[in-house]
Amino acid sequence: MSYLFATATEEQAMLSRIGVDSIDQLLQQIPKPLQLDKLLDLPPALSEMELEQHLRQLASQSSGATSRMCFQGGGAYDHYIPSVVDEITGRGEYYTAYTPYQAEASQGTLQAFFEYQTMICQLTGMQVSNASLYEGGGSVSEATLMAMRTTGRTGRVVIAGALHPEYTQVLRTYVGHTSTEVIHIPVGSDGTVDLTKLAGAIDENTAAVIVQNPNFLGNIEDLAAIADLTHAKESLMVVSTDPISLGLLARPGELGADIVVAEGQSLGIPLQFGGPYLGILACRNDFIRRMPGRLIGETIDRTGGRCFVLSLQAREQHIRRDKATSNICTNQGLMALRATMFMAQMGPQGFKETAELCLQKAHYAARQIAAIPGYTILFSETPKFKEFVIQAPQSAPTLIEKVAKAGVDIGPALSQFAPIPGMPDTENLLLVAVTEQRTKAQIDHLVNLLK
Structure with missing residues (x-):
């Protein structure tokens, strides 16, 4: 059933009904040594998106099935859905x-x-x-x-x-x-x-x-x-x-x-x-x-x-x-x-924060990939949002297939859309998109795979 919290007024009404003045008085029957006298040692609070990612990670440890990481672009993107x-x-x-x-x-x-x-x-x-x-x-x-x-x-x-x-x-x-x-x-x-x-x-x-x-x-x-x-x-x-x-x-x-x-x-x-x-x-x-x-x-x-x-x-x-x-x-x-x-759920501030995360994470990923010998980020000086073109040292479809076997999805290869007016007609070009869902650890994992 859904969890519905009680208001302070409702809480006081329940206490009055059973004849006590406070929660502390209600719990006096519990022996003092068993009562907690300090805050629980809990980790920092997580956002809804972070909590879901954490639970999926825990579930994968039990089931052995790993969640795929999506860095695919080209018009459809792996954004978080509240x-x-x-x-x-x-x-x-x-x-x-x-x-x-x-x-x-x-x-x-x-x-x-x-x-x-x-x-x-x-x-x-x-x-x-x-x-x-x-x-x-x-x-x-x-x-x-x-x-x-x-x-x-x-x-x-x-x-x-x-x-x-x-x-x-x-x-x-x-x-x-x-x-x-x-x-x-x-x-x-x-x-x-x-x-x-x-x-x-x-x-x-x-x-x-x-x-x-x-x-x-x-x-x-x-x-x-x-x-x-x-x-x-x-x-x-x-x-x-x-x-x-x-x-x-x-x-x-x-x-x-x-x-x-x-x-x-x-x-x-x-x-x-x-x-x-x-x-x-x-x-x-x-x-x-x-x-x-x-x-x-x-x-x-x-x-x-x-x-x-x-x-x-x-x-x-x-x-x-x-x-x-x-x-x-x-x-x-x-x-x-x-x-x-x-x-309605996101509101102006939610849109801004999501866009900022996409921007920052995509630029981090682009910098890390550009540092790998043999890889180039095309149009590196042109402002970007969350997506960029990689020139790989091998055929893009082959690279996409190899990375997919490790549970990471990248692409698409630009060769499947060729010719794109003004773009070099090469098999080595592909798109990568980084949304707010991707963590630094996941981006670093992608970089290691590309290496």
Whole structure:
């Protein structure tokens, strides 16, 4: 059963009921030599994450099974999920809620989505968010189509630097049947987009400039400079971001982003073999009528009470196809709920502390690996958040396989995404990501394995 502590008032009421004045009087019947007269010699208190790691370590000593260490990156990350997220979202009234077909009857579901939208806006610095999309790659494509509808331009879309290759593939699939030209500007020598080449690619037919920050290689882009180049041609800037990074980095909305998208997996969603995940999309208020998916609004019912409504749902099932903003049939309701619980639990300070831990641990790991003969950290002078590219002295897939046999997961190898514009086409490059979950001992263990 759940543990519920007693208040001082309740404690006194119980003591009065049994006829004693205090806990000390109640325990007088215990012989004095058996009473503890000093504080217990207990170790320092642990955070929830540290306690879980400690218990897993103890369990491994009993069972012989060791927990794997995850240093994998490339768009899905091993972040800590507070236990309250599983506890609340596992309740039947949440877990069985799928999608609000009879919207206004589903007040609890609508309120959860409304809170989700609010927190996504606060996190990204945008003015409005929809009630979620399928996943990060789809969000990039939906944002691009949204930019086309908003600008009235369909001639060109420009990808600025190291956008996730799978997102690029999804986008090309979306627009592959149209006359839209997708231009991909390579990264420069510092691992970020070549601004000179980018400026030359944006013209009066460009609907959107798409940039990922931190980018797929882990490097931080100059969003303000990219925004200036984009807006000079009256195009829209679409920023794909890492939600956890916004605990430290300036919000995209403050740096000129018009539409912000993200993969929401890091917001309380387990890795779980690739899905289901969560697509995030937020934008400026001017574009609300061009936004795909659903929008939950707040209003007042006939008794004057606060209630929630499905304010916008401009999909093909509801209006003429040529007026629809998407053919999205639903949103990732349960995943959005998990993200809502996660964000509410973390709060601004929790996001900041998590981001700081990722930053510090990733930079420590990069320094240690760079000191190993034969290993190089690419773009070492470029600011990074939690992920970086290693050039190994041997084939990256082979190295990944060897390290995996020791219970440590790294990668992916960049060769599986080749070619990445501007990057050398080599088998020896791989990504490593370090989240707040990784301890110094685990990082040192990885370094020893690489040695």
